[in-house]
Amino acid sequence: MRAAPHDPVRTLYRTLLVFDVVAILILAVGLAEFLYFEPPGQTTGVKATIVGVFQYDPATHITSGPDRRTFARTEEFAAVVDWSTLPQNIAVDARWYDSFEAIVGKVGPGTPVQLTAQTIIPVGVPAGLQHNLPGQYVFVIERLENGVPVEVLARRIVVVERT
Amino acid sequence: MSANPTLRAANPRPSSRPSRYGVAIAIAVVVVIVLVASSILDYVYLDTIPSRAALYGLLAVALVALGTFIGVRAFDRDPADRRRHLIRAGVLLGLAVLLWLLLIDVFVFTNSAGPTVATISALACLPTTAFGLFVVRRLDRNEKEPWRLVLVAFAWGAIVATSMVIWGESLWGAIAERTLVPGPGLDASNAFSAGLLEELAKGIAVLLLFLVMRNEFDDVVDGIVYGAAVGLGFNFMESIAYMTNLYAIFSPEGAGGYAAGFQWYARQVLGLFFGHATYTALIGAGIGIARQLPGRREKVIAIASGFLVAIAAHFSWDAWLAFFPVEGSVLGLVEIHLRTLIMTGPFTAAVVALLLSGIQIEARALADQLRKEAAEGSGAILPPDVDVLSSPWRRLTERMRALGKGGLRAYLALARLQTAQLDLAMERWHRERNEIEDPLEAEHELRRRVIELRRQAAA
Numbered sequence: 001m002r003a004a005p006h007d008p009v010r011t012l013y014r015t016l017l018v019f020d021v022v023a024i025l026i027l028a029v030g031l032a033e034f035l036y037f038e039p040p041g042q043t044t045g046v047k048a049t050i051v052g053v054f055q056y057d058p059a060t061h062i063t064s065g066p067d068r069r070t071f072a073r074t075e076e077f078a079a080v081v082d083w084s085t086l087p088q089n090i091a092v093d094a095r096w097y098d099s100f101e102a103i104v105g106k107v108g109p110g111t112p113v114q115l116t117a118q119t120i121i122p123v124g125v126p127a128g129l130q131h132n133l134p135g136q137y138v139f140v141i142e143r144l145e146n147g148v149p150v151e152v153l154a155r156r157i158v159v160v161e162r163t
Numbered sequence: 164m165s166a167n168p169t170l171r172a173a174n175p176r177p178s179s180r181p182s183r184y185g186v187a188i189a190i191a192v193v194v195v196i197v198l199v200a201s202s203i204l205d206y207v208y209l210d211t212i213p214s215r216a217a218l219y220g221l222l223a224v225a226l227v228a229l230g231t232f233i234g235v236r237a238f239d240r241d242p243a244d245r246r247r248h249l250i251r252a253g254v255l256l257g258l259a260v261l262l263w264l265l266l267i268d269v270f271v272f273t274n275s276a277g278p279t280v281a282t283i284s285a286l287a288c289l290p291t292t293a294f295g296l297f298v299v300r301r302l303d304r305n306e307k308e309p310w311r312l313v314l315v316a317f318a319w320g321a322i323v324a325t326s327m328v329i330w331g332e333s334l335w336g337a338i339a340e341r342t343l344v345p346g347p348g349l350d351a352s353n354a355f356s357a358g359l360l361e362e363l364a365k366g367i368a369v370l371l372l373f374l375v376m377r378n379e380f381d382d383v384v385d386g387i388v389y390g391a392a393v394g395l396g397f398n399f400m401e402s403i404a405y406m407t408n409l410y411a412i413f414s415p416e417g418a419g420g421y422a423a424g425f426q427w428y429a430r431q432v433l434g435l436f437f438g439h440a441t442y443t444a445l446i447g448a449g450i451g452i453a454r455q456l457p458g459r460r461e462k463v464i465a466i467a468s469g470f471l472v473a474i475a476a477h478f479s480w481d482a483w484l485a486f487f488p489v490e491g492s493v494l495g496l497v498e499i500h501l502r503t504l505i506m507t508g509p510f511t512a513a514v515v516a517l518l519l520s521g522i523q524i525e526a527r528a529l530a531d532q533l534r535k536e537a538a539e540g541s542g543a544i545l546p547p548d549v550d551v552l553s554s555p556w557r558r559l560t561e562r563m564r565a566l567g568k569g570g571l572r573a574y575l576a577l578a579r580l581q582t583a584q585l586d587l588a589m590e591r592w593h594r595e596r597n598e599i600e601d602p603l604e605a606e607h608e609l610r611r612r613v614i615e616l617r618r619q620a621a622a
Contacts, residue, residue, distance in 0.1 A: 008524040009455040012383055012517060013465055016452055019445075019513055020468045023475035030351050030482055037348030073415060097345050099412075129416050140345055149344045157340075162411055 039150055046087060048141040048154035051080040056122045063120060070159045073131040078105075078122035079139045079156060083112040091144040092153065096123045099135025109144050134162040187374035194367060195228060197327055223259040227323055230255030231315060235375050249311060256318050276407040276414070284406040284423060291431040292399045295440065299391040302518060303384050304555045305525050306585050312372065312379055313392045319368035320396025320443070327364040332356055347485070354482035358474040361397070365439070366446040366470055368393045373450045381589055383451035383521035386469075387514060390447020394439035401439070402430040433500065437507040438480070444514045445473040451521070455598055476510040529553065532588040532595070543613040544584055552584055565620075576620040583613045 052067030056078035063078055071077050081094055092115070093108025104126065107118040121139070125132055139156045142149035234252030237245045300313050335356040343349045369390050373380050380386070406423040413422040430438065449469015453462040487502040489495045530553040536544040544552070551557045558581050566574040587609045593599040594606065 008520070008527075009382075009452065012452050012520055012524070013456060013461065015517065015520070016449060016465060016468045016472070019472045023468075023472040026475040026479050027471075030354065030478055033482070034348050034351040034355075037346055037351070038343055095345070101345060101350070131415065133412055134415075135412065138340065138345060142344060149346060152344055155341065162415075 037148065037150075039145075042143075042145070042150040044090075044143065044151060046090070046143065046151075046153055047085070048092070049082040049085045050139065050141065050154045050156050051082055051119075053077055053079050053139065053156055053158050056120070058122065061120065061122075068158070070161055071132075072161055073134055076122065076125070076132070077158070078120045081115075081119050081121065081141060081154075083115050083119065086112040086153070088113050092141060093144060093149070094121050094139070094141045096121065097138045097140070098123075098126075098133055099137070100133075102126070104132075104137070105139075109147070132160050134160045136160075183374040183377070187371050190367060190371060190374070191228070194323070194327065195224075200330075223322055224326055226255050226259035227318060230259060231319075234311065234315060253311065256315065259318065259322055276411040276419075280410050280419075280423070281403065281407050284403045284410075284427070287406075287427050288399050288402045288431050291435060292395055295395045295435050296392060298436075299388055299395065299440070302391075302522075303388050304522060305384075305529055306381065306582075306589055308379060308385060308388050312376060313388070316368055316372065316389045316392035317396035317399075320365055320393035320398075320439070321400040322396075324361070324364040324368065324393065324397050325400045328360045331360040335360070347482075350485060351482045354478045354480075357481045358476075358478035361439075362442060362446065362470060362473045362477055365393045365397055365443045366390075366450075366473065369443065369447045369450050370466070373454060377454075380451070380454060381593070382455055382525055383448050383517055384525055386447035386449070386451020386454065387444045387518050387521070388447070390443040390445070390450075391436075391440040391514075393447075394441070394443035395435070397443070398430060398435070398439040402427065405430065429499070433503050434507075437503050437511050441507060441511045441514055442473040442477045444518075445476060445510065446470055448514065448517045448521075452517075455596065457597065472510075472513070476507070480506055526553065528592045529585060529588045532591040533584070536588065536591060541610055541614075543587055543610045543617075548584065552581060552588070573620070576616070580613065580616040580620045583609065583616050587613055 053069070054063035054067060054077060055065045055071070056063050056076045058076055063080055068077070079094070079096070083092075086092060088111055090111065091109050092112060093106065093110070094115075095103050096105035098104045105121050105123045107121050108115055123132060123137060137158050137160060139158070140152050141154040143151040143153055230252045233248050233255065237248035237252065296313060296317060300307055300310070336353060339349055339352045339356070343352055369386065372389050373386070380389070405426045409422040409426055410419040413419045446469040449465050449467070449472070452469075453465035456462050456465055483506065484502075487498070487506065489498045489502065530549070533544055533549045533552050537546045537549050551561055562574050562577050562581070565577040569576075587606070590599070590606050590609055594603075
């Protein structure tokens with residue numbers, strides 16, 4: 001009795017299936033990572049209050065003008081938060097992200113009471129640059145669980161124009 | 164009349180199975196619907212500058228579709244008409260590329276970086292991408308794919324695939340940004356978006372070539388070549404987009420040229436073969452392996468596997484790039500190379516492993532078929548030809564010898580003869596494996612052509 005001839009294409013096929021197992025593992029790790037940082041069932045219904053995003057003077061630490069959604073590159077700006085609307089037994093922080101998702105401003109973490117004195121959260125100009133980079137900036141107030149942000153309690157998006 | 168109703172295919176298609184052309188048309192229709200819908204939805208709901216480009220870019224997409232259609236039709240026509248149709252297809256594809264580049268200049272970057280920067284970026288990417296295409300095509304040592312199909316694959320990656328993903332990624336990103344916690348979770352979500360949508364958009368091109376151009380799609384090697392060509396096209400357009408965008412962002416700080424230059428190096432030198440070319444080559448490998456599998460279930464699994472591995476490879480880069488930060492010092496230069504090597508290197512190694520195995524399998528099979536054809540004594544392949552045709556190096560040596568003796572005309576005549584002889588061996592291989600739908604008459608025609616070319620070469 002003769003054995004069936006060996007087909008090398010089948011070896012390629014089986015190799016591809018091995019790669020498949022690795023691919024499934026990678027995607028599974030990715031899904032686990034997503035679920036770790038976005039755990040389901042974390043919605044508390046708590047809403048934070050962002051008073052607005054205003055022009056900011058770093059010398060005096062004072063905001064001025066109306067609540068705005070766009071700024072020029074040369075303008076500095078900051079978000080103003082009302083921490084008093086939040087329950088006092090949760091851990092929170094507030095962060096600014098630039099269009100490269102780099103953190104360019106932050107207060108916390110702490111309880112709302114601990115952060116009462118820090119109602120103005122400015123955007124910092126990255127080291128080595130003269131002005132803010134143009135693009136979309138996202139401001140979020142996050143609730144933390146074991147030090148990991150698990151829920152966004154408030155969010156504002158502003159645009160820094162190129163011109 | 165050459166048509167003979169009694170001729171049977173080596174692997175006749177069951178009447179219940181849809182024609183592969185029908186499947187290809189269905190996929191093409193879906194692609195066009197997605198492009199039209201995405202452009203209109205983008206324009207209406209997102210109203211961003213890139214979305215306007217997508218809307219106006221429909222003309223470029225239509226030109227690509229028409230050019231591809233005419234190009235494919237050319238192969239069903241007489242050789243006399245074929246050249247005319249191929250020229251028409253080439254002109255249409257060329258117009259589409261130019262139109263799309265123009266749209267990018269005018270609508271996306273003119274307001275920020277300006278048309279000069281966009282043109283310089285495109286010109287900077289052309290030589291590196293052309294080098295990439297040259298290398299990728301040379302990978303197939305035994306039977307190089309025709310330039311026209313490699314360029315169609317490239318054009319799809321550059322124009323059609325990029326157009327297809329604009330809306331999907333914009334919408335996914337907009338929803339994720341407004342609902343998810345910024346950080347690794349959002350990064351993972353965006354990475355899933357890029358991996359899924361971009362690999363599907365690029366992979367469809369390889370799938371369509373597999374369905375429509377079966378005669379030029381032989382095995383895993385061809386799949387890798389076409390896949391890498393699509394990836395290089397996508398990488399070309401993405402490089403221009405990133406270079407101009409980052410130039411616009413950093414130029415007020417006086418670092419626009421540096422930012423664009425860094426992007427050029429990262430995408431056109433370091434990432435030329437490691438990024439999109441690797442991902443889409445993995446899809447091509449899956450489709451190429453499916454080409455030679457007998458069962459429909461295995462074919463589907465192989466194709467799905469190629470897509471899955473490509474999606475995972477792309478995902479891992481986008482999701483975990485932040486875990487390999489690069490310092491802004493001299494050490495950063497080392498780190499950026501190591502990061503690419505560590506994160507994408509294993510996938511590129513996987514492509515290389517499949518490619519080398521494929522080349523070896525193909526070479527053995529062709530040598531076997533050349534021997535069998537020589538033994539049959541048809542005159543198409545003579546016994547002394549077998550060793551020469553089995554070795555790319557010896558084929559080149561023979562051609563160079565012909566060049567020395569009879570000039571360029573002799574060189575080209577011998578090159579055509581060698582190509583036709585290898586085509587014949589490839590046809591025999593597919594027939595022996597029962598993976599061909601062409602009637603036996605096609606093989607006889609190839610044999611007659613080889614004999615005619617041999618006569619011309621001898622003259």
